[in-house]
Amino acid sequence: MTGTKTRILDTAxxxxxxxxxxxxxxxxxxEALGISPxxxxxxxxxxxxxxxxxxxxxxxxIWEWLPPPKGELTWQDKMHYLQGILESMWQGRFLHRDLPHxxxxxxxxxxxxxxxxxxxxxxxxxxxxxxxxxxLIEASDEDLRALMVNTWVxxxxxxxxxxxxxxxxxxxxxLDRALLRQGIYQIVCLEAxxxxxxxxxxxxxxxxxxxxxxxxxxxxxxxxDPHVGEVSNG
Amino acid sequence: MTGTKTRILDTAxxxxxxxxxxxxxxxxxxEALGISPxxxxxxxxxxxxxxxxxxxxxxxxIWEWLPPPKGELTWQDKMHYLQGILESMWQGRFLHRDLPHxxxxxxxxxxxxxxxxxxxxxxxxxxxxxxxxxxLIEASDEDLRALMVNTWVxxxxxxxxxxxxxxxxxxxxxLDRALLRQGIYQIVCLEAxxxxxxxxxxxxxxxxxxxxxxxxxxxxxxxxDPHVGEVSNG
Numbered sequence: 001m002t003g004t005k006t007r008i009l010d011t012a013x014x015x016x017x018x019x020x021x022x023x024x025x026x027x028x029x030x031e032a033l034g035i036s037p038x039x040x041x042x043x044x045x046x047x048x049x050x051x052x053x054x055x056x057x058x059x060x061x062i063w064e065w066l067p068p069p070k071g072e073l074t075w076q077d078k079m080h081y082l083q084g085i086l087e088s089m090w091q092g093r094f095l096h097r098d099l100p101h102x103x104x105x106x107x108x109x110x111x112x113x114x115x116x117x118x119x120x121x122x123x124x125x126x127x128x129x130x131x132x133x134x135x136l137i138e139a140s141d142e143d144l145r146a147l148m149v150n151t152w153v154x155x156x157x158x159x160x161x162x163x164x165x166x167x168x169x170x171x172x173x174x175l176d177r178a179l180l181r182q183g184i185y186q187i188v189c190l191e192a193x194x195x196x197x198x199x200x201x202x203x204x205x206x207x208x209x210x211x212x213x214x215x216x217x218x219x220x221x222x223x224x225d226p227h228v229g230e231v232s233n234g
Numbered sequence: 235m236t237g238t239k240t241r242i243l244d245t246a247x248x249x250x251x252x253x254x255x256x257x258x259x260x261x262x263x264x265e266a267l268g269i270s271p272x273x274x275x276x277x278x279x280x281x282x283x284x285x286x287x288x289x290x291x292x293x294x295x296i297w298e299w300l301p302p303p304k305g306e307l308t309w310q311d312k313m314h315y316l317q318g319i320l321e322s323m324w325q326g327r328f329l330h331r332d333l334p335h336x337x338x339x340x341x342x343x344x345x346x347x348x349x350x351x352x353x354x355x356x357x358x359x360x361x362x363x364x365x366x367x368x369x370l371i372e373a374s375d376e377d378l379r380a381l382m383v384n385t386w387v388x389x390x391x392x393x394x395x396x397x398x399x400x401x402x403x404x405x406x407x408x409l410d411r412a413l414l415r416q417g418i419y420q421i422v423c424l425e426a427x428x429x430x431x432x433x434x435x436x437x438x439x440x441x442x443x444x445x446x447x448x449x450x451x452x453x454x455x456x457x458x459d460p461h462v463g464e465v466s467n468g
């Protein structure tokens with residue numbers, strides 16, 4: 001990929017993630033890069049092509065963030081996988097926030113996304129099976145599959161749901177990332193009943209690492225706040 | 235509410251749920267009803283107003299489908315609540331499938347939706363606490379809250395995710411409803427580690443009630459199918 005092409009994708013990703021893809025035109029992207037619209041069109045014929053290229057890049061990154069398990073896994077490996085999910089939610093948040101729109105507007109992307117779901121579920125099951133083989137998780141095959149589906153749904157949906165409730169947070173990276181951290185806390189809670197050995201011994205540490213107590217954003221209710229109705233939505 | 239107004243909402247809901255709100259105009263709705271566009275505009279000034287009225291009706295129905303717990307609960311009560319969640323996913327599927335779009339286009343709806351999330355979480359917690367008080371669930375306050383958030387996310391996201399992967403299923407009510415039943419199975423699996431007493435004794439019955447083995451649609455992988463890559467997407 002040429003330098004300009006990479007720079008276009010970097011800039012588009014940044015603008016999409018901060019302002020939402022609907023609010024960013026190809027002219028905005030060209031302007032932010034200091035290139036002409038014509039130069040941009042030379043590399044990407046329209047915004048849909050940029051979204052498709054960003055999805056492809058995102059998909060490749062996910063396989064790196066969530067590598068297949070090798071040998072005996074430790075609870076630190078488990079933490080790395082959780083960090084990998086957080087990173088994927090963060091880098092791809094513009095996609096997650098408006099997924100029905102992208103799947104609707106581009107049938108090719110929908111086909112790619114369907115394949116991505118299948119591959120992602122397979123990779124995730126491999127990882128859960130690796131954790132089980134290492135004595136960090138105990139679950140039947142059926143339970144493990146259902147857990148994988150629920151983890152997938154949570155990771156894919158959390159950025160969109162929290163963004164829908166807190167659209168202004170997208171302008172503030174610290175707040176915006178806090179919203180996503182709480183999603184990882186929710187995944188830890190999802191897995192908690194199945195954890196064993198040193199993963200179970202470190203459950204409180206894992207929760208503490210991702211739990212967000214900040215009530216200046218609507219986190220679908222933080223675990224520590226007993227006053228459900230009082231959570232503000234700033 | 236006048237008869238015509240109710241008929242407009244009934245017809246709009248049916249068309250939105252089957253074809254997606256983006257593909258249905260106010261003229262389509264008027265035509266399906268055999269009334270003039272002018273008559274429709276007399277009752278609703280635009281499509282956004284119809285969506286807002288449908289959301290309001292949906293919200294009222296949810297409080298009826300998921301009533302506050304009264305006295306000792308049984309596992310049959312638990313089943314009724316699961317049926318209630320299925321019914322809410324089914325009736326409101328057009329909303330769930332394109333939620334970011336609706337929240338984005340109508341700031342008033344976003345405010346109403348935020349309140350709905352808070353009220354819904356509170357009602358859900360009441361129900362889970364009722365199940366706990368009746369000995370059907372065992373969980374700490376923190377676990378119960380995290381479970382409630384995960385149940386909420388799953389119920390809200392499942393219709394959109396499965397629809398995104400199977401858009402053609404919307405034209406076939408049997409298939410379309412099967413997609414949603416599998417979401418309830420996923421909620422049962424989410425709750426499974428916390429079930430006790432007769433709820434635990436009936437866990438297999440609850441799973442069997444909602445598990446869908448049909449592989450002609452992509453159900454984000456049915457629990458019974460060990461061949462992840464082979465699930466077809468027809």
